Amino acid sequence: MDGAFFVKRSELDLCFRFPAPERRLAFRRWRGDADTWRTAARDKLAELIALPGAGQSSVTQLRTTEHQGVRIDALVMALGDGLSLPAYLLRPQGEPSASAVMAIHGHGRVEPAVGQADDYHHCFALRLAQAGHLVLCPELRGFGALVDLAANDEGRRLDYWAWPGHKAYSLVTAGLLYGRTMIGDTVADLLRWEAWLAKAHGVTSLDVAGISYGGDLALTYPVFSQRVDRIMASGTLGSFDVIFDQCYNAPAHAIPGxxxxxDRSDIAGLNAPRP
Known part of the structure; x- marks a missing residue:
């Protein structure tokens, strides 16, 4: 059959745009007081990301090393639902002289943030510990050792950043079928790690630093925390309106509806008056 018969792109109208969104709870449209807006917007955000409850968890220390003057503990949190999560606790020499920090990596692996190698993270968790901070750097769902949450269950895949191989992002798509979001589950993980840091190390307040997807999480997870004092978020804040069709991001950032x-600026605003 002659291939010239089939309809070509040049014969189609391919300029589709989704209808302009309403942003019904955007702060710029709000006519009430700020506290009422904050409560309404926070509750709606929790609903949109399908934020799960804390649940039960336990943390085990696997091993310890020292690197460039910093003690690093390898930790594993067991969630009790067929999943465990790694994290790294970085301690400066002597007693910490600065605030505790939750360091959140972006797309890639946790190791470059902790100091094994260098990439766009620039070993920032290690550098913070060298500056006197007690630093907790969790590995996020879908990355590194957690690239496939069903890796030990033959015949199933719940993967995300399987770089450089094929990526179907089944961790995201399968979760949507069950009313879950990757970002919501990850926010819950960060809240669990924060609670452990408080219980195990007496941390009553902490700062948050994140880059890229970690920057998104650095603005989203503190909305639901009572302990976060200050936020340092890099590579985030762009509108959801352009993040996929113009910036071509991977779907971890997606919040359905x-x-x-x-928008993202409203999520950032929910953290006010934190600096």
């Missing part, structure tokens, strides 16, 4: 209610 978000633009019908609020």
């Amino acid at each position: 978000a633009l019908q209610w609020l």
Whole structure:
């Protein structure tokens, strides 16, 4: 059959745009007081990301090393639902002289943030510990050792950043079928790690630093925390309106239905008056 018969792109109208979103809870449209907006927007955000409850968890220390004057503990948190999560606790020499920090990596692996190698993370968790901070750097769902949450269950895949191989992002798509989001589950993980840091090390307040997807999480997870004092977020804050069709991001950032209610600037605003 002659291939010239089939319809070509040049014969189609391919300029589709989704209808303009309502952003019903955007702060710029709010006519009430700020506290009422904050409560309404926070509750809606929790609903949109399908934020799960804390649940039960336990943390085990696997091993310890020292690197460039910093003690690093390798930790594993067991969630009790067929999943355990790694993290790294970095301690400066002597007693910490600065605030505790939750260091959140972006797309890639946790190791370059902790100091094994260098990439766009520039070993920032290690550098913070060298500056006197007690630093907790969790590995995030979908990355590194957690690239496939069903890796030990033959015949199943719940993967995300399987670079450089094929990526179907089944951790994201399968979760949507069960009413879960990757970002919501990850926010819950960070809250669990924060609670452990408070219980195990007496941390009553902490700062948060994150880059790229970690920057998104650095603005999203503190919305639901009572301990976070200051936020350092890099590579985030762009509108959801352009993040996929213009910036071509991977789907970890996706919050289903978000633009019908609020945008990233509103999520950032929920953290006010934190610096």
